[in-house]
Amino acid sequence: MNLKKRSVALVAALALTLGITTADACTGIRLKAKDGTVVHARTLEFAVDLKSDVVVIPRNYQRSGTTPDGKKGMQWKTKYATIGANGVDLPYIFDGLNEKGLAVGTFYFPGTAQYMPYSDAVASKTIAPWEFGSWVLENFATVDEVRKNIDKVVVPSVVLKAWGFAPPVHYVVHDASGKSIVIEFVKGKPVIYDNPLGVMANSPTFDWHMTNLRNYINVSLKPVKELKLDGVVLKPFGMGAGMHGVPGDFTPPSRFVRAALFSHAIFQPKTGDDAVLEAFHILNNFDIPRGSVREEKKDEHGNVEADYTVWTSANDLKRKRFYFRTYNDSRIRMVDLTKFDLNAKNIVVIPMDSKEEIKELTIKDAVKK
Numbered sequence: 001m002n003l004k005k006r007s008v009a010l011v012a013a014l015a016l017t018l019g020i021t022t023a024d025a026c027t028g029i030r031l032k033a034k035d036g037t038v039v040h041a042r043t044l045e046f047a048v049d050l051k052s053d054v055v056v057i058p059r060n061y062q063r064s065g066t067t068p069d070g071k072k073g074m075q076w077k078t079k080y081a082t083i084g085a086n087g088v089d090l091p092y093i094f095d096g097l098n099e100k101g102l103a104v105g106t107f108y109f110p111g112t113a114q115y116m117p118y119s120d121a122v123a124s125k126t127i128a129p130w131e132f133g134s135w136v137l138e139n140f141a142t143v144d145e146v147r148k149n150i151d152k153v154v155v156p157s158v159v160l161k162a163w164g165f166a167p168p169v170h171y172v173v174h175d176a177s178g179k180s181i182v183i184e185f186v187k188g189k190p191v192i193y194d195n196p197l198g199v200m201a202n203s204p205t206f207d208w209h210m211t212n213l214r215n216y217i218n219v220s221l222k223p224v225k226e227l228k229l230d231g232v233v234l235k236p237f238g239m240g241a242g243m244h245g246v247p248g249d250f251t252p253p254s255r256f257v258r259a260a261l262f263s264h265a266i267f268q269p270k271t272g273d274d275a276v277l278e279a280f281h282i283l284n285n286f287d288i289p290r291g292s293v294r295e296e297k298k299d300e301h302g303n304v305e306a307d308y309t310v311w312t313s314a315n316d317l318k319r320k321r322f323y324f325r326t327y328n329d330s331r332i333r334m335v336d337l338t339k340f341d342l343n344a345k346n347i348v349v350i351p352m353d354s355k356e357e358i359k360e361l362t363i364k365d366a367v368k369k
Contacts, residue, residue, distance in 0.1 A: 030198025037272030041279035041314035065127035078138035081342035100141035101176030113168035118156035128158035
């Protein structure tokens with residue numbers, strides 16, 4: 001069994017064993033640079049390596065949606081070329097952007113996703129949850145277009161055969177103007193939320209997270225003032241006292257709060273390059289070391305399964321660039337969509353897997369003073 005097939009089997013076994021409770025620690029942000037660049041960035045967590053690759057999907061590529069009963073689903077040809085990261089060898093993008101600067105991120109939504117009802121009558125409009133992000137990128141150029149056309153597709157609960165269950169997910173969509181929305185399937189209907197802060201996490205629903213932010217309106221980027229109690233002067237211990245009380249754990253509500261605060265606390269980046277690097281710095285705060293967030297049960301081989309940050313990505317919506325780093329290689333790498341043949345016949349696959357090299361500095365690198 002090759003590595004990709006083995007990882008698929010592990011995911012399926014893990015999901016069944018643990019009640020599909022893994023992979024719920026992804027965090028997303030949006031930054032806007034002074035030069036007009038919009039950057040969408042996120043982490044992706046899972047309990048096993050998803051064997052993601054960067055894929056470039058050309059224009060006029062034939063697509064066929066997947067239905068719950070195996071009937072022929074929605075048929076379309078890609079209008080726009082796209083680039084981003086897939087998973088387990090699927091020809092669909094989990095996180096990426098298109099040639100018009102529209103970006104989509106697929107995020108886990110456990111215990112909350114309730115997909116649309118399905119029948120033979122809607123088969124020709126049907127796509128699977130893991131196909132939805134690519135359908136958006138391949139057909140639309142702006143958030144407004146996505147909003148206007150959401151009723152043209154049916155997204156029911158479709159079992160991903162490789163995993164043995166229907167992945168519960170929701171989506172964040174950003175465009176090059178800075179507009180952002182969140183799309184969730186709840187109670188059998190698509191729900192669209194405006195996302196003014198550009199932040200994304202996991203369950204519960206997006207409106208709950210926005211309401212929860214009100215619990216942290218006392219937080220300040222500036223230090224708190226001293227307090228006098230019956231002549232006793234209480235002073236803060238040092239820098240950061242104004243941020244005291246910001247939740248630091250890895251639960252979705254806590255990560256959403258930190259992402260909202262950190263992404264809007266930074267000094268505005270000047271350029272797209274600055275915004276990309278700043279995004280990776282912010283997402284350092286959400287990086288999960290392997291073993292620090294683990295399940296109680298073990299797999300069939302006695303191994304403890306634990307979520308970790310498989311990869312972190314950033315999308316430059318102005319220059320159409322996809323940046324990433326992985327757990328095994330923290331170097332930031334970039335793939336430029338504009339340098340590919342956007343009218344090619346086949347999908348281009350660029351491996352993400354690599355091993356980080358530690359550079360030794362010697363006397364030759366020294367600076368004489």
